[in-house]
Amino acid sequence: xxxxxxxxxxxxxxxxxxxxxxxxxxxxxxxxxxxxxxxxxxxxxxxxxxxxxxxxxxxxxxxxxxxxxxxxxxxxxxxxxxxxxxxxxxxxxxxxxxxxxxxxxxxxxxxxxxxxxxxxxxxxxxxxxxxxxxxxxxxxxxxxxxxxxxxxxxxxxxxxxxxxxxxxxxxxxxxxxxxxxxxxxxxxxxxxxxxxxxxxxxxxxxxxxxxxxxxxxxxxxxxxxxxxxxxxxxxxxxxxxxxxxxxxxxxxxxxxxxxxxxxxxxxxxxxxxxxxxxxxxxxxxxxxxxxxxxxxxxxxxxxxxxxxxxxxxxxxxxxxxxxxxxxxxxx
Amino acid sequence: xxxxxxxxxxxxxxxxxxxxxxxxxxxxxxxxxxxxxxxxxxxxxxxxxxxxxxxxxxxxxxxxxxxxxxxxxxxxxxxxxxxxxxxxxxxxxxxxxxxxxxxxxxxxxxxxxxxxxxxxxxxxxxxxxxxxxxxxxxxxxxxxxxxxxxxxxxxxxxxxxxxxxxxxxxxxxxxxxxxxxxxxxxxxxxxxxxxxxxxxxxxxxxxxxxxxxxxxxxxxxxxxxxxxxxxxxxxxxxxxxxxxxxxxxxxxxxxxxxxxxxxxxxxxxxxxxxxxxxxxxxxxxxxxxxxxxxxxxxxxxxxxxxxxxxxxxxxxxxxxxxxxxxxxxxx
Numbered sequence: 001x002x003x004x005x006x007x008x009x010x011x012x013x014x015x016x017x018x019x020x021x022x023x024x025x026x027x028x029x030x031x032x033x034x035x036x037x038x039x040x041x042x043x044x045x046x047x048x049x050x051x052x053x054x055x056x057x058x059x060x061x062x063x064x065x066x067x068x069x070x071x072x073x074x075x076x077x078x079x080x081x082x083x084x085x086x087x088x089x090x091x092x093x094x095x096x097x098x099x100x101x102x103x104x105x106x107x108x109x110x111x112x113x114x115x116x117x118x119x120x121x122x123x124x125x126x127x128x129x130x131x132x133x134x135x136x137x138x139x140x141x142x143x144x145x146x147x148x149x150x151x152x153x154x155x156x157x158x159x160x161x162x163x164x165x166x167x168x169x170x171x172x173x174x175x176x177x178x179x180x181x182x183x184x185x186x187x188x189x190x191x192x193x194x195x196x197x198x199x200x201x202x203x204x205x206x207x208x209x210x211x212x213x214x215x216x217x218x219x220x221x222x223x224x225x226x227x228x229x230x231x232x233x234x235x236x237x238x239x240x241x242x243x244x245x246x247x248x249x250x251x252x253x254x255x256x257x258x259x260x261x262x263x264x265x266x267x268x269x270x271x272x273x274x275x276x277x278x279x280x281x282x283x284x285x286x287x288x289x290x291x292x293x294x295x296x297x298x299x300x301x302x303x304x305x306x307x308x309x310x311x312x313x314x315x316x317x318x319x320x321x322x323x324x325x326x327x328x329x330x331x
Numbered sequence: 332x333x334x335x336x337x338x339x340x341x342x343x344x345x346x347x348x349x350x351x352x353x354x355x356x357x358x359x360x361x362x363x364x365x366x367x368x369x370x371x372x373x374x375x376x377x378x379x380x381x382x383x384x385x386x387x388x389x390x391x392x393x394x395x396x397x398x399x400x401x402x403x404x405x406x407x408x409x410x411x412x413x414x415x416x417x418x419x420x421x422x423x424x425x426x427x428x429x430x431x432x433x434x435x436x437x438x439x440x441x442x443x444x445x446x447x448x449x450x451x452x453x454x455x456x457x458x459x460x461x462x463x464x465x466x467x468x469x470x471x472x473x474x475x476x477x478x479x480x481x482x483x484x485x486x487x488x489x490x491x492x493x494x495x496x497x498x499x500x501x502x503x504x505x506x507x508x509x510x511x512x513x514x515x516x517x518x519x520x521x522x523x524x525x526x527x528x529x530x531x532x533x534x535x536x537x538x539x540x541x542x543x544x545x546x547x548x549x550x551x552x553x554x555x556x557x558x559x560x561x562x563x564x565x566x567x568x569x570x571x572x573x574x575x576x577x578x579x580x581x582x583x584x585x586x587x588x589x590x591x592x593x594x595x596x597x598x599x600x601x602x603x604x605x606x607x608x609x610x611x612x613x614x615x616x617x618x619x620x621x622x623x624x625x626x627x628x629x630x631x632x633x634x635x636x637x638x639x640x641x642x643x644x645x646x647x648x649x650x651x652x653x654x655x656x657x658x659x660x661x662x
Binding site for chain 2: 019039048053054055057058083086087093094095097098188312313318
C-alpha cells in the first residue's frame with residue numbers, strides 16, 4: 001500500500017500563550033529556564049495573571065512538527081484531543097488551515113483545551129508551563145489502525161508519557177506502524193521529561209520500538225545520566241538504530257551504527273524565540289526521511305526549518321518552508 | 332487637578348486574528364485591500380474557515396494606542412466592552428498586563444467579544460474584517476466623568492461611529508474633557524469609515540470638539556473628497572486646530588494654523604505587518620503631547636513606535652517603547 005501520509009504525529013494538542021519575561025520573573029516564580037513544567041489550573045491562573053501581554057498561537061510539540069512537514073509540502077496528519085471551547089476551535093482551525101489532517105471531534109465535557117504559558121526571556125530562550133486539560137484524555141481508543149498504517153512515519157512525543165493513558169496510544173500506534181512495515185519515531189521532548197521516564201524511553205530505543213530518535217544535547221545527557229556529551233553520543237550509537245541530535249547553534253549530528261555525521265546550523269540574525277526549534281528540526285528531517293533523501297540532506301532541511309522558527313515569536317513556521325528550501329536549493 | 336492619566340482611550344475592544352494571505356485571497360473574498368470592513372457572524376465564520384493558520388493578539392485601534400502610551404512610560408486607561416468569554420479574558424489580561432487601567436466588567440450575556448480577522452499580504456499590508464459583537468454595546472453609560480476628567484487627553488477612534496450608541500459615549504466624553512479643560516483627540520480610523528461619517532467628522536473638527544486630529548493620507552483625501560493631497564492638507568490647515576497626518580514611508584506632517592512641519596519615517600528593514608502603524612504613531616505623539624514636548628519631538632516618538640510595530644506581526648509593541656526611545660536619545 002502506498003503511504004497516504006508522510007508523517008502522522010500523535011501528541012498533546014496545545015495552544016501556546018507566549019509573553020516576554022525577564023530572568024527575574026522565572027526566578028521569582030520558581031521556573032527552571034528552558035524546561036517544560038506541568039501545572040494545574042490554579043497555578044495556570046497565577047502565572048497568567050502575573051505574566052505580561054501575550055499572544056496566542058497553536059502549539060504542541062508533535063503538532064508543530066506535522067505542521068512543519070506540511071509546510072515543506074509533505075502529507076501529514078495529527079492525533080490529539082481538544083475540547084469544543086475557544087482555544088480548541090483555534091487549535092483545530094490552525095492545524096487544518098496548515099494542511100494537516102485532523103479527524104478527531106472535540107470533547108464536549110471535561111477539562112478545557114490544553115494551553116502552555118510560555119515565557120520568552122531576552123536571550124530568546126523559552127520556559128514552558130503546561131496545563132494539559134483535555135489533552136489528558138488521549139488514550140488508545142483514539143488510534144485508528146488505518147490512519148497510522150497509512151503513514152510512512154509515525155511520530156510520537158516523549159511528553160505523551162505524562163497524560164495517564166496516552167502511553168497506551170503511543171504503544172498501540174507503534175505496534176500498528178511496525179505491523180504495516182512503517183517507521184516509528186520518538187522525540188525525547190525535554191530533559192525533565194527524560195528524567196521522569198528514563199528507563200522506559202531507553203527501553204523503547206534498545207528494544208527497537210523506536211526506529212528514529214530525536215534528542216537535543218541536554219535530553220541525551222539526561223537519558224544516559226552523564227555530563228559528558230561524547231560519552232552520551234557513544235552509548236546512543238550503540239543503542240539506537242538512527243538518531244538525530246540537535247545542538248542549537250552548533251548544528252546537529254546524525255548518528256547511525258557506522259558513523260556520526262555533523263550538520264551545521266543555519267545562521268540566524270536575531271534569535272527572537274526558540275519555541276519550536278526542536279519540533280521544526282524534526283519536521284525537516286522527517287520530511288526528507290519520508291521522501292527517502294540522504295540523512296544529511298534531511299538534516300539540512302531540519303536546520304533550515306529550525307532557523308526559520310527561531311527568527312520570530314511562535315513555534316510554527318511563518319513562511320512556507322518549501323519555498324525557503326527551494327530558495328536555498330535544498331529541494 | 333493634576334491629571335491622573337496622560338491619555339484615556341475609548342474604542343472598540345477587539346482581539347485580532349492574524350493570518351498571512353496572498354492578494355488572490357482578498358480578491359476572491361471581495362475584500363478591499365488595506366481597509367476595515369464590518370462583518371456579521373456568518374461572514375466571520377466563512378472568512379475564518381477559509382483563512383490560513385492564525386495568531387491571536389489583542390487589538391482594537393484606540394486600545395493599541397493606549398498600550399503604546401503605557402509602553403512609553405505614560406499613564407493610560409481604556410474604556411471598551413468585552414464579554415466574559417475566552418477572547419474577552421485575553422483582551423482584559425493583555426491590556427492590564429500592559430499597564431493600562433481597564434475598569435469595566437465584562438458583560439455576561441449578549442454577543443461574543445469582538446474580533447477582527449486580519450489578512451496580511453506579502454507586502455505587509457493588512458486588510459481587516461471586524462465582527463463587533465460585544466463592542467456594539469458601548470454607550471454613554473460606560474463613560475465615568477471622574478475617569479475622563481482625570482486624563483490630559485481623551486482619545487477617540489472614528490470607528491466609534493459604527494456601533495449604535497458609541498457615538499453618544501464619544502460626545503459625552505468630549506464634553507466632560509472640555510469642561511475639565513482637557514484635550515480631545517480623534518483618529519479618522521479608515522478611509523471607508525470617513526466615507527460613512529464624513530459630514531459628522533468634518534463638523535467635529537470645525538466646531539472645535541476635536542483639539543488634535545490624526546489621519547493618514549487616504550483618510551484625509553476621503554474627508555475632503557479630493558485626490559490631491561496638497562489640496563486636502565490646505566483645507567485641513569484651515570479647519571483643524573492641530574493635526575498629524577501620517578504618510579507611511581514618507582513620514583508625517585504636523586499641521587497647525589501657521590505652519591506645516593514634516594517628520595521623516597524611521598527606516599525599517601522589513602515591513603512584516605502594517606497592522607497598528609497608525610495606532611502606534613498616535614501613541615508616540617500623544618505621549619509627547621501629554622508631556623508637553625514640542626510637536627516635532629512628539630511626532631518623532633510616533634514615527635519610532637510605528638517603525639517598531641510594523642517590524643513584527645501584531646498591532647502592539649513587542650519591545651518597551653521607552654527603552655527604544657532612550658536608545659535613540661528621543662527621551
